Amino acid sequence: MMFASRAGHVEVSGIRKMFESAPPGAINLGLGEPDLQPPPKVIEALKKAIDSGMNKYGPTGGIPELRQAVAERLARFADVKPDTVLITAGATEALCVTMQTLIDNGDEVLIPDPGFVLFGPQVRLAGGVPVTYSLAEDNGFIPGIDELRALVTHRTKAIIVNSPANPTGAVFDRKTVQAIADFAKEEGLIVISDEVYDAIVYEGAHESFLGKYENTVYVNSFSKVFAMTGWRLGYLTAPPEMIKQMAKIHYYMVACPPTPTQYAVLAGLREPEDYVPKMVKEFGIRREIIVKELGKMPGFHCLKPKGAFYAFPTYDYDMASEEMAMSLLSGGVICTPGRAFGEQGERHIRFSYANSQDNIKKAMERVRHHLETALKGKIK
Ligand SMILES: Cc1ncc(COP(=O)(O)O)c(C=O)c1O
Numbered sequence: 001m002m003f004a005s006r007a008g009h010v011e012v013s014g015i016r017k018m019f020e021s022a023p024p025g026a027i028n029l030g031l032g033e034p035d036l037q038p039p040p041k042v043i044e045a046l047k048k049a050i051d052s053g054m055n056k057y058g059p060t061g062g063i064p065e066l067r068q069a070v071a072e073r074l075a076r077f078a079d080v081k082p083d084t085v086l087i088t089a090g091a092t093e094a095l096c097v098t099m100q101t102l103i104d105n106g107d108e109v110l111i112p113d114p115g116f117v118l119f120g121p122q123v124r125l126a127g128g129v130p131v132t133y134s135l136a137e138d139n140g141f142i143p144g145i146d147e148l149r150a151l152v153t154h155r156t157k158a159i160i161v162n163s164p165a166n167p168t169g170a171v172f173d174r175k176t177v178q179a180i181a182d183f184a185k186e187e188g189l190i191v192i193s194d195e196v197y198d199a200i201v202y203e204g205a206h207e208s209f210l211g212k213y214e215n216t217v218y219v220n221s222f223s224k225v226f227a228m229t230g231w232r233l234g235y236l237t238a239p240p241e242m243i244k245q246m247a248k249i250h251y252y253m254v255a256c257p258p259t260p261t262q263y264a265v266l267a268g269l270r271e272p273e274d275y276v277p278k279m280v281k282e283f284g285i286r287r288e289i290i291v292k293e294l295g296k297m298p299g300f301h302c303l304k305p306k307g308a309f310y311a312f313p314t315y316d317y318d319m320a321s322e323e324m325a326m327s328l329l330s331g332g333v334i335c336t337p338g339r340a341f342g343e344q345g346e347r348h349i350r351f352s353y354a355n356s357q358d359n360i361k362k363a364m365e366r367v368r369h370h371l372e373t374a375l376k377g378k379i380k
Contacts, residue, residue: 010121018325022334027363029351030334032166032310034227034283038264039275042226045267049260058259060251062087062235066262069269070235074218078211084243086250087257091196091221091234092118097253098192098217098236099126101246103157109192110151110159112143114312114338114345116166116194123160131156134344137303137314141170145179149187158190159183161209164197167341167350168312169305174207181213189215196221196234197308199276202284204306214239222265225276231261283309286353286360293364294351298371299379309354312338314347318380321346331370333363 018030037043061067067082074080088094095118103109105127111119113132120130131151135141148159161180163172172180184191193209193216210218221234238246268275287304290311294302302313317324321337328335328349338348353360 006125006127009124018329018334018336021326022329023332026329026332026334027355027359027366028334029353029355029360029363030336031354032352033229034224034279034309034354035356036227036279038226038228038231039268039273041271041273042228042264042268046231046260046264049263054260054263056259058256058262060256061085061247062257063259063262063266066266066269069266070237073269074210074237077208077218080210080237081240084240085235085237086243086246087262088234088236088250089232089254089257090223091194091219093232093250093254094219094221094234094236095119095122095192095194096125097246097250098219098238099123099128100249100253101242102126102190102192102217103128106155107157108153108155109157110148110189112160112162112165113342114167114348115160115342116162117340119160119162119194120342128157129155132342132344133159135165135168135170136344137348140303141165141168141312142172142176143180145183148180148183152187152189156187156189158192160192160194162194164195164201164206164307166197166308167310167336167338167345167348168303169308169310171201171204171306172207173204177207177209177212181209181216184215185213191216192219193217194219196224199225200280200283200309201307202280202287202305206307210237217242222268225279226265226268227279228261228265231264232258233261233265283353286355286357287311289357289360290351290353290364293361293368297364297368300371309352311351311353312345312348313351314338315349316379317375318378321348324349327375328367328370331374332366333370 067085071082103126123130217238223229299316325337336350338345
């Protein structure tokens with residue numbers, strides 16, 4: 001065979017498939033990225049960085065000023081030293097470096113189901129075995145500690161957690177975070193916490209795993225908060241001895257994170273404006289619209305998401321989620337089948353509400369019309 005076996009161990013992400021068959025004029029509620037542009041000050045700083053020659057390789061760990069600014073940002077959770085912060089090419093690379101550094105052949109990693117599409121494949125690419133724990137809707141999409149405990153074997157190395165969560169919109173409360181941290185400590189596991197939606201919380205407060213347990217790899221990103229998914233900047237922090245190993249692997253993967261965008265983000269962090277609160281307020285209005293509209297759909301039920309920008313309703317139609325998503329696509333709305341996020345995501349649909357209020361309203365009208373016509377009488 002021509003390819004390494006690991007290439008066959010991962011599949012094309014189920015999110016991407018939908019776009020290929022979208023009819024013209026379809027409204028896109030499939031994408032996990034804000035519809036806004038980055039803050040003007042950040043764009044200005046990027047242009048300035050490029051014009052002033054910041055176009056070269058930089059330090060592997062990121063520019064010192066940005067590592068310092070990130071450490072300051074994290075001070076509300078824990079005493080983080082700038083040299084334990086790595087600036088990465090998005091949370092995607094941060095997660096990849098984490099797995100490549102910590103996971104050996106055959107090591108088991110607990111991952112959420114439904115959960116973000118990267119977790120399983122990244123564990124597999126590192127030679128590990130993803131073991132899913134369920135986020136049941138009737139438990140508010142919160143992990144059950146008894147189930148976690150039952151899944152642990154002598155090969156279990158780490159648990160991946162994600163709150164606020166993609167695709168469910170769940171936000172773990174303090175008790176849950178502490179219970180998972182205690183569980184990890186008792187079982188000797190590393191916690192890998194993906195907190196890329198930390199700023200986007202509508203109910204309650206974001207509770208970080210950072211500062212709760214020393215063996216934590218904390219992963220975050222500027223993609224969502226500064227609406228700059230295409231600029232590829234994220235970061236992680238971990239205990240010093242882990243960071244040393246991670247920095248080596250990070251070098252062999254990307255040499256260094258992109259230089260000009262680091263200066264741009266630094267300007268955004270140094271002069272905090274009301275950009276993020278405004279974005280969260282706007283997404284909050286969209287959340288109300290989509291939840292209300294989904295509540296009126298025949299055969300659809302939606303738990304109100306508490307964070308991120310996804311609604312994850314379940315439905316009573318006798319159809320697999322891929323079939324349902326394709327059917328809604330023919331009705332003019334792009335969404336993501338719940339199955340793309342794991343077996344437990346089946347019979348759910350993910351709608352991203354990072355789209356304009358008008359588009360969300362129009363999309364919901366189309367969904368309702370489709371359910372009342374094309375899928376009429378199909379409720380089981
Ligand atoms: C939970 C989660 N983690 C990580 C990422 C990837 O973020 P980045 O753009 O920083 O690579 C996403 C993007 O959708 C996400 O939803």
